[in-house]
Amino acid sequence: MTNDDSRMTGEGIVLYIMSVTGIVANAFAVLASARLLKMQPLSPNVFVLGLSCVDLMSLIFFSLPSWFFYIKGEWIGGKRLCDFQGFVFLFATLCSAFLATSMAVDRCIAVTKPFFHRKTMTVNKAKLLILGTIAASFVISFFPILSFGSFVRNLSGSFCTVNWFPKNASDRGFCVFYAVLGGLPAMVVLFCNITVIWELFRSKQRRVSVTNMILPGTKQMAQARNTERDDTETQFSRTMVLISVVYLLGWIPFMVRSNCSIS
Secondary structure (H helix, E strand, O other), X not given: OOHHHHHHHHHHHHHHHHHHHHHHHHHHHHHHHHHHHHHOOOHHHHXXXXXXXXXXXXXXXXXXXXXXXXXXXXXXXXXXXXXHHHHHHHHHHHHHHHHHHHHHHHHHHHHHOHHHHHHHOOXXXXXXXXXXXXXXXXXXXXXXXXXXXXXXXXXXXXXXXXXXXXXXXXXXXXXXXXXXXXXXXXXXXXXXXXXXXXXHHHHHXXXXXXXXXXXXXXXXXXXXXXXXXXXXXXXXXXXHHHHHHHHHHHHHHHHHHHHOOOO
């Protein structure tokens, strides 16, 4: 076995481990979020389930061409398979970013305008928003296939993604377009999270002030109601964090592998 063969075999093993780990983690996230949605039919749970399903399916379809590459020892399927894998990569990153942004905005509205949120953001509307997000990501992911940008194989030739080293105006334009699409959701998520943290802090302080003003006979009952409400919110938040951590553990390593060629 040559040094190149050993290197490629090592890359293949790393890819298999990361892919399988990501698939198992996201499958767990799908099951957990589906169970949570059944118990608590709320819009955040719909977004989490949608995000988990998108990541699971995208990871499976993205991994298949690379698995074939390491099994056969060469790229099969030509340009069409490369475009397919690049399309899946682009769709997964965009749809994940858009859904994460939707979750952040939904949570921000729920905290700042709770009555408006309960009245307007239903489970069915959340599902429609997810379908719209998927449709938008699907359309944008076709741009490189339609000659606005391009998909190319990475240096080791094991997978295809967006051409990050553009040599013409079309590829450069798409890289800028893609950077904007990725940057704007990140800023929105950051703003929403800061707003949510601040509003939750203010809400907690208001509850403490109101409780202290209540007559002694009813103060204990008010504290019990506040504790029950806080416990419910804490349990919901922990579940959301758990699913988010599982999602990150399953997806980020694979994305690192997808963007960094192992030498």
